[in-house]
Amino acid sequence: MPYPFWDVMVGYGPLMAAIAVIHVFVSHFAIGGGLYLVVAERSARKAGDEGRLLFVKKLSKFFVLTTVVFGALTGVMIWFIIGLLNPKGTEALIHNFVWAWATEWTFFFVEILAAILYFYGWKRMSAKNHMRIGWIYFWAAWASLVVIVGIITFMLTPGKWLETGNFWDGFLNPTYASSVFFRTGVCILMAGLFALLVAARYEAGDLKTRLVRGNTLWALAGLLIAGACWFWYKASIPDATWLTAKHQLSIAASALERFQWATYLLFALLAVLGLLLARMWNTVFAILLMVVGLYWFGSYEWFRESARKPYVIPGYMYANGMRVGDEAAWRRDGLLSHVDFRTGDDGADLWRYSCRTCHQVDGYNPVKQAFDHTDPGFIAGSILGIHKMKRALDPFPGSEKIRKPMPPFMGSEEEAKILAEWLWERVDQRPMHEAAGLSGPELGAAVYELRCARCHAIDGPDGLRDPLEGESEEDLREFLSDPADGMPALSGDERDQQALLDFILGWYESEKGGE
Ligand code: HEC
Ligand code: HEC
Incomplete structure (x- = not known):
């Protein structure tokens, strides 16, 4: 089905990231929160520790509010945005995974219901029933993760699905299992970071120090699980994807670097501030850790999202919504003959449908500097060879598997010239010597x-x-x-x-x- 193109002022990558990061942070933290609440409630009840029980009760209010309000709102927003940014990619995903989504939403519904009951049940329910509801909250939340991860990981590593088209081959793809456990670690960590923020507002004393140490250990356990699973995850990414991201995609490569050093930073901060300096724990420490945690996980998500270029579904669909295999026919017919929503400015339309998903002329992943001081002939020639453009590398074992970062231009030679003229009007036209x-x-x-x-x-x-x-x-x-x-x-x-x-x-x- 043809779709119109959505023009926004910012790059698609940063826009997606801004919304996804909020959602992803809240949703992981809601799942980890479910586990945290039931485990902490149980241990506080067993120990007959009223102070800790009160702390859990306080926390539950926030967890429930965030899950219900933020989780749901940002989740819907993600749908809205991906539908606008990449309607064809979204369509392909829906065709394959509609039942997975229906299942996820069912779990999400149960999660919300249980969260609300849990919150209101503190006074009205027996301890035993309250705990039961808590476990339902956690398992439903975790089950929604187990489902959605199948779709997210499919977009990096579709695996055997490319040959079979089978739902389960796509769902249980190469990075699926490691991602479920990696993200479970992240959930645990996030819940710990939040509990540390709530604990910071307690008055200094034994209870506070106990809470801080306990929550830090909880967060560290999450980080260790995520860290260990990261190596598993990394090993399950096919070489071509991994090496391309590291050596050809500067956005993915720098996100990966940020993720790696933030892992060590997070670990060090937790150990020093949360364990050694637990007595001095305060809101500034807690916020600092939250920020580093967000940065760490955000970098991972950014890496994963940008690592699949030139594809949105590797081997099946390019990031600009063009289907792999359509090249020859489209080059012959012309790209514009496949576009139902033309604006009258062919150059701009060609830019939108060929390049704009990944570039701004001047801004996010810009192309201007590559075409300044050149000429329309050079730009047209570059466009026709865009899928061959690739950073030069000395060979090393595996380097022959590295992909080029861009899909082929799917238009005719004539259209390449139109696009080149359009681009040339937007660059610095003075020759280099001048x-x-x-x-x-x-x-x-x-x-x-x-x-x-x-x-x-x-x-x-x-x-x-x-x-x-x-x-x-x-x-x-x-x-x-x-x-x-x-x-x-x-x-x-x-x-x-x-x-x-x-x-x-x-x-x-x-x-x-x-x-
Ligand atoms: C799938 C996403 C994608 C599409 C679609 C795409 N590009 Fe790119 N392009 C990239 C990536 C990724 C790079 C490498 C950037 C880097 O260095 O990390 C790149 C690099 C470039 C560069 C080199 C920039 C430099 O300074 O070295 C130019 C020029 C360029 N693209 C032009 C285009 C044009 C023109 C189109 C449309 C015909 C296009 N690209 C379509 C992803 C894309
Ligand atoms: C948009 C990408 C692109 C640009 C820019 C480009 N080339 Fe090429 N060049 C190619 C491609 C594609 C080939 C075909 C062989 C290949 O795939 O490596 C090639 C082949 C060559 C060859 C033959 C190599 C051989 O091993 O026989 C030479 C020489 C060459 N280019 C020189 C240049 C010079 C000089 C410039 C700058 C004026 C230039 N190229 C700019 C893409 C490019």
């Missing part, structure tokens, strides 16, 4: 960076030094004017062109001099 005020080898190097380096390295096994060795200037010009498929032809400003050729020929000059 804009940078450079000349000679510096100018050549700058032009090379701009026009060649995004697809080729100079040295290394895939570098250009060897294949171009011994070419005369005429040979070079001829080759570059009618290049390989997927490579833009030499074009643009004459002075820039000449400097580029001189720069390339200059690679061999010192060698000649040495002979």
Whole structure:
């Protein structure tokens, strides 16, 4: 089914993240909270510790409110946003997983009901029934996680589903089991962090110190479970996806780095502030830990969401909603012939449907700097070869599996030119020599960076030094004017062109001099 395109001022990635992070934080914390409440209630009752029981009661109010209000609202918002951002991806997911969603919502409904009963039951229920309701709350909440994780992980690692199309193959995909346990650890940690915040408001004394130490141990247990499962999770991601994320996708790679160092930071802060300095525990400590916890988990989610590029469902659908396998037909028919909601500005429409899901011209993951000081011919050539653009790497075991970060342009050559013109109107059109005020080898190097380096390295096994060795200037010009498929032809400003050729020929000059 065709869909219109939603224009928003911000990048799709940050928008999705802003909403998803709130939801994900609240929902994990509600699940962990369920477990925390029943375990803490049980142990307080067993020990006959009225102070702790009162603490649990206080906490339950907040947990219930957040689950019901925030969990539900942000959950609906996520639907709303993914439907707008990627209607085709959402449609594909619904077709496959509609029953999983129905099941999840049933669990969520039970969870909310149990949460409300639990909260109101403190006074009206026997201890035994109250605990029972608490367990129902936790198990229903956890079951909703167990279901939804099947769909989330499918989007990174669809596994055998790609061949069979079978629901269970997609649901019980390679990263499914490790994710369920990783996220269970996260739930436990989040509940501990929140309990620590509530404990911070207690007056200093033995009860407070006991609460702080107990809650810190609880949070640490969650972090250890999540940390251990992380290695399991990592090992279950196929090499191609993992290596691509690390070596080609700077957004995924930096999120991964943030996640890793935040793990150590969180661990250290919990151990020092929550155990060693438990007597000094205060709201500032608690908020600091909350913030680091949010940052840590947010980084993980950001990594997972950005690691699947160029796909939204690896091997099946690209992030811009185009189906893998449609390339040839679409290139022949033209992309716009498949678009039912055209605005009259073909350049803008081509940008929206081909690139906008992952880029802003100038902003999030921008393209402007790659096309400044070039020309429409170069931009059109780059668009037609966009799926070959990839950061140059020295080979290492497994490097041949690395994917290129972008899907092919699914339009005709004519459409590539229209899009190129549209983009060119939005970049700095001055040639490089004029804009940078450079000349000679510096100018050549700058032009090379701009026009060649995004697809080729100079040295290394895939570098250009060897294949171009011994070419005369005429040979070079001829080759570059009618290049390989997927490579833009030499074009643009004459002075820039000449400097580029001189720069390339200059690679061999010192060698000649040495002979
Ligand atoms: C699936 C998402 C996706 C789509 C669709 C996409 N790109 Fe990209 N693009 C990326 C990613 C990811 C990178 C690598 C960014 C990085 O360095 O991490 C990239 C890099 C680029 C770069 C290099 C930027 C630089 O400074 O090195 C250009 C230019 C570019 N894209 C242009 C386009 C154009 C034009 C289109 C549409 C025809 C497009 N992209 C479609 C994801 C996408
Ligand atoms: C949009 C990506 C892109 C850009 C930009 C680009 N190329 Fe290429 N180039 C390719 C592709 C694709 C091939 C085909 C072979 C391949 O897949 O590696 C290729 C092949 C070549 C080859 C042949 C390599 C061989 O091993 O035989 C040379 C030489 C070359 N390019 C030089 C250049 C120079 C010089 C520039 C800058 C003026 C440049 N390329 C810009 C994509 C690009």
